[in-house]
Amino acid sequence: MTKPLMPKATAMWLLNNTTLTFDQIGEFCALHALEIKAMADDMHPEKIVPLNPVMMGQLTREEIAAAEKDPRKRLVMTKSAVEVPTAKQKGKPRYTPVSRRQDKPDAILWLVRNHPEVTDAEIGKLLGTTKSTIQLIRNREHWNMANIKPVDPVTLSLCSQLELDLAVEKASGRKAKTAPDPKGATLKPASDAVEQTSEEEAPQMKYDPASVFASFQRTKDKT
DSSP: OOOOSSHHHHHHHHHHHOOOOHHHHHHHHTOOHHHHHHHHTTOOSSOOOOOOTTTTTSOOHHHHHHHHHOTTOOOOOOOOSSOOOOOOOTTOOOOOOHHHHTTHHHHHHHHHHHOTTSOHHHHHHHHTOOHHHHHHHHTTOOTTGGGOOOOOTTTTTSSOHHHHHHHHHHHHHHHHHHSOOSOOOOOOOHHHHHHHHHHHHSOOOOOOHHHHHHHHHHHHHHO
16 A cells, blocks of 8 residues: 555654554554554654644545544545656666567667667667667677568557657757758859859950041051
């Protein structure tokens, strides 16, 4: 049975506010009956502040009253309306059933082929495998390479679709940040280059009518 939050504080409140037996309180709080007796006799080495299990939603008044009438009755903790998810232990490798472990190479090959942006560390975390195994399959040096076929890890029940999508999305976002800026310098249109070259190669000539007439007159006088 799940023990209550702060069992010693809960036991102290039950001692002070109910007529439950030491055994009933001890069993509900996962404590020994002798420790409950020491608390009742004020001989417990710790200073304990009582905690009301009714206000905490762990017991009801009706449950306590029924147990007080029958010393053989055991207290039953009230089921919480909110289900608190169990926290995952960080750093603990993903557990894979023995029957599924032989499918890991197939899933690794599928990820390497279809999502090369996902790093070996991310694949290892997603599938619960080692970097050395991933490297062997990536380099096609695995001892059983001839029999390894790419299979979606979700199909093999090695991870959920949500976990796979999150890993791929994270890797894609990282790849997009490191990609070069497509808005770089561009070449000018060919038409602009041709027009500019033509203007440079064939500049317009400007003539002075007076100088041309003077040159013509000097040529005429010589003759």
